[in-house]
Amino acid sequence: MAITVKLDDLLHARRMTLTELSERIDLTLANLSILKTGKAKAIRFSTLEAICRELDCQPGDLLGFSPEESTESQATGGQAASA
Amino acid sequence: MSRLIQDPLLAAAKVVIWILQALLVFGALALLGGIVAMLLDLVAIRQELIDDGVPASLFWLVYVGFLAIVGILVLWFRFLQLLRQVIDSVGAGDPFAPENAGRLSRMGWIVVATYALAIPLGAVATWVSRNIEPDESRSIIDVDAGGGGLILVLTLFILARVFRHGTAMREDLEGTV
Numbered sequence: 001m002a003i004t005v006k007l008d009d010l011l012h013a014r015r016m017t018l019t020e021l022s023e024r025i026d027l028t029l030a031n032l033s034i035l036k037t038g039k040a041k042a043i044r045f046s047t048l049e050a051i052c053r054e055l056d057c058q059p060g061d062l063l064g065f066s067p068e069e070s071t072e073s074q075a076t077g078g079q080a081a082s083a
Numbered sequence: 084m085s086r087l088i089q090d091p092l093l094a095a096a097k098v099v100i101w102i103l104q105a106l107l108v109f110g111a112l113a114l115l116g117g118i119v120a121m122l123l124d125l126v127a128i129r130q131e132l133i134d135d136g137v138p139a140s141l142f143w144l145v146y147v148g149f150l151a152i153v154g155i156l157v158l159w160f161r162f163l164q165l166l167r168q169v170i171d172s173v174g175a176g177d178p179f180a181p182e183n184a185g186r187l188s189r190m191g192w193i194v195v196a197t198y199a200l201a202i203p204l205g206a207v208a209t210w211v212s213r214n215i216e217p218d219e220s221r222s223i224i225d226v227d228a229g230g231g232g233l234i235l236v237l238t239l240f241i242l243a244r245v246f247r248h249g250t251a252m253r254e255d256l257e258g259t260v
Contacts, residue, residue, distance in 0.1 A: 027260065031260040032260070034258070034260055035260045039258065040258055040259070040260045041257070041258030041259060042256075042258065042259040042260075043259070043260050044259065044260070047260055
């Protein structure tokens with residue numbers, strides 16, 4: 001996935017555990033783990049707002065974009081489509 | 084299971100379905116017993132019909148009719164089984180499982196099949212009745228091939244489409260946090 005989630009870094013900087021964050025933003029630990037490990041397919045604005053509020057950060061601090069991974073995934077998708 | 088207890092409609096529906104399935108099994112077994120009895124006493128029954136001036140072919144028509152009724156009962160049992168599986172999925176909190184669209188579609192085809200069997204069965208029953216009981220006022224054959232069944236079939240097929248869309252939308256949402 002070309003979109004990277006820097007939740008680990010932010011939690012470490014704020015001295016907060018994933019469990020504490022999940023309780024504060026009323027999101028299950030399972031879903032927060034899905035986000036942290038980069039397995040999420042989409043994020044609601046309400047979830048993004050809650051995380052930024054609790055971690056005192058901007059969406060850009062939490063999310064990143066990797067053009068190389070985007071190019072690779074497009075190429076892989078193209079090869080799969082032509083096969 | 085807890086949702087079934089919380090939702091009395093689901094619980095009541097399961098009870099009604101269980102009772103109806105029990106009645107269908109009883110009816111089918113009784114008819115099968117009659118079919119076996121007819122076959123065991125085949126010669127005597129046919130002779131009695133011939134002595135009464137009734138065509139001997141009537142015996143086989145009644146026999147085939149009984150088999151068709153058993154078939155209809157089996158189809159309705161399967162209909163109720165599929166409905167119960169849909170109810171179970173609602174009780175489990177996952178009604179838009181991919182299987183439910185297929186179940187609703189099969190339920191629609193079952194209703195189509197039962198009507199396809201019932202109409203000729205009604206015609207046969209009428210003919211048999213007139214041969215056994217020439218006085219028509221004493222025999223009443225009632226076959227419902229009206230709009231209610233058509234509406235049910237359409238409703239089931241449309242619901243199957245709705246559930247297919249629901250499943251697709253659910254899959255879209257998976258992985259959304």
